[in-house]
Amino acid sequence: MFVGYSRTSQIDQVAGYEAQLRDLHAAGCEKIFGEQVSSVNSSRPELERAIDFARENDVLVVTRLDRLARSVSDLSQIVARLEAKQVGLKILDMAIDTTSPTGRLLMNLVGSIAQFEREIMLARQREGIAKAKAENKFRGRAPTARRKAHQIMELHRAGQGASEIAMATGVGRSSVYRIIADAPAQ
Structure with missing residues (x-):
């Protein structure tokens, strides 16, 4: 059975949420768990329900990697939980399916690249803030x-x-x- 999981960070991201549901249905998901919560600093109860629901030989399906995991370590923990239950993972936009050795390799590579990209983006953001502070252009969040x-x-x-x-x-x-x-x- 294909078990879908969809997530958006905010309730007002209706179009993105609906697009995920559409893609998961098109991929053949019989059961879909969805939520609209930020993956950072919050629990994801529907992801937990999806993992608990999945049984041996099922496949958890997500549209994009960033809809599932916060980081490489988070991804590794999720995959380990799925593997312990003998449940596969399929990421639609990357055509990755962990039910094969090649799919597992690709997923690990892509996860590492995604984390690298995020770390580079955060470093650039810190540099930009430091430069703005030096030029007295950065005021921070309004109190x-x-x-x-x-x-x-x-x-x-x-x-x-x-x-x-x-x-x-x-x-x-x-x-x-x-x-x-x-x-x-x-």
Whole structure:
């Protein structure tokens, strides 16, 4: 059985998500698990369900490598889990199928190249930020919570709790606590 897995990083990436579903159906997937969460710093419960669902001789199918793994080590862990269950992996856009020795070799090469490419991109980004800082052009992220400090303090003085204030202002609860703690005593 072909078991599909689709993922987009954000809920508003509807077209990309629908395209993945279309491609997985076209590839013959009988069961598809999908989610719209960032792969960085978050769990992927539907990926876990897909791996748990897959049985011996099944193949987990994804449209692209970056929809499945965060890094080479993450990819290796996923593949090891699949291999332990005797489940193959198929990556559609690369025509990689790990049910053959050649497919496993290609997947390892492509995974290493993808991680190398990401590391180069991050290094360039750090260089660009350093250059912008040296030229006083880099300001960093705008401190949105600090801009709402007056509103946060008004709500706090009105007796609202941190969770209510966070919901009302769209600021994280920890930022609310920090602003309240930093406020001069009145």
